[in-house]
Amino acid sequence: MKNTTLRDAVDHPAPAMLAGVSKSYGSIPALRDVSFSIEPGELVALLGPNGAGKTTAVKLLLGLLSPTSGVARVFGENPRDAANRSRTGAMLQIARVPETLRVREHIDLFSSYYPAPMPYRDVIEAAGLHGVEERKFGDLSGGQRQRLLFALAICGDPDLLILDEPTVGLDIEARRGLWTQIRALLARRKSVLLTTHYLEEADALADRVIVIDRGTIIAEGTTSEIKQQAAGKRIRCRTSLPADVVRALPFVVSVDTDGEALLIGTPASDVVIRELLTRDPNLAGIEITNAGLEEAFLALTGSER
Amino acid sequence: MKKIRVYLLEIKYEFLKVLRTPAYAIPTITFPTIFYIFFGVAFGKQQHGGVTMAKYMLATYGTFGVMGASLFGFAVTVAMERGYGWLEVKRTSPMPIGAYFVAKMSMAVIFSATVVTLLYILGYTMGGVTMPLGPAAAMFGILMAGAVTFSALGLAIGYFAGPTSAAPIVNLVFMPMSFLSGLWIPIFALPKFIQKMALALPAFHLSQLALGSIAASGDGKTAQHVFVLAITTLVFVAAAYFGYRRDEGKMYG
16 A cells, blocks of 8 residues: 555545445345555456455446445546546446447447547457457357457546456456456556456456455455465365364464365464474374465355365 | 437437347337238228228327337337346446437337338328328327327336336237227227226327327317326326336445
């Protein structure tokens, strides 16, 4: 976090900010006291499993929802302001776009909404839609559809881009293609908020990762910081200690069973092993491995796979 | 200027979208014209109230055509674009929401005008109907104004129905209302209790205004028809607005 004076914050408000935001649908809480901001030129990944509240955060920043409590701001103002809508582009997870319009026509219409749209050729270039411009939406492949939605998000030449699960359902090749296009935007000093449940995606793109689970932020930092912050090491061992006892030990982040063995996630493997040995002299089959981000993420969110 | 361009483009693409959706365009145009050929032309020589049935049914099938174009044009497209998330994408953009509705309204009127024009041509060529320009233009204008009433009803249905249920719901409204309003079989040939029920239906009052403009009905209760149409239009607009607010509430709540 940079040190900013109040003056700076007022003169150069963050492209996107949630401050102490909670959001409930009826009695079901979707977000609980969430705060984060995105700096100019930064790509932040909001990482979390399905149902973590990522889409809710996105819709709050787009002014499609209003917070139950707390404040959502885009460039220091209400996201619903027309001026802000012109400076923001969004890619949402939607089931269908009118299928009988062509790629070129969709972009032509959407560009007309914005005061200073990107030139058409640039949009096609940036979204990688060469050769399918005359195709109707209904005739596009999954990857091409996502790229059209991406084109609609960027055609207004927005300063802030919000991408909700942009590569969901794409094969790896199409996914990497979209990553290249997202990276190209960063070179143009755009700010990007991207939600994903693909760890690889956050790792490949993001300056900063915010891990969210069950409506709260549970970790924040670069991907390497997240790895350390979470279970940096994974211990595999056989022990007579019950899993509940192990889980209660200091520095233990997660405990899973794998047949007879226990899998223990921890940032401090030495401390945990010493502790285990004092309690169970018969501790056996010890293996220590580095947790990838995948393990870190699972440890953080406690998700079962 | 910029804003006008948005409206024009929105209309243009709404038009292209609908033209390329045969499931909407074809029934909307062919149902009223084929029905008119079956009934209006086939029984066209019969007289009622001083006019031939061919002329009389120009008004009733004209009403039927306008109703279909407006109801389906609004209800089905709004329900789908809302239900599948497309409207939400549009709302993240600075698009003026008015452009969206104006485009659909334009579409309803363009299709209504097409249907009524085709009916006029069929009436003249096959039904031997002739009339002075004045009444012909008056009836045309009345029917186009009627598109507003049914567009409002269609919009209200579009805001409450799901993407797949909108079309069946429209049919459940459209078909019985057409019959009970005397659009298929003339109202005077229907049982008395149906004639009473028809008084509550906007389609009946629109068809009576259309008939009045070509001096084919002469029930002469113009003020009553205009009044009922105005009230039902207001009710439909209010329902549509309620649906719109409810939709926003779900989003902004």
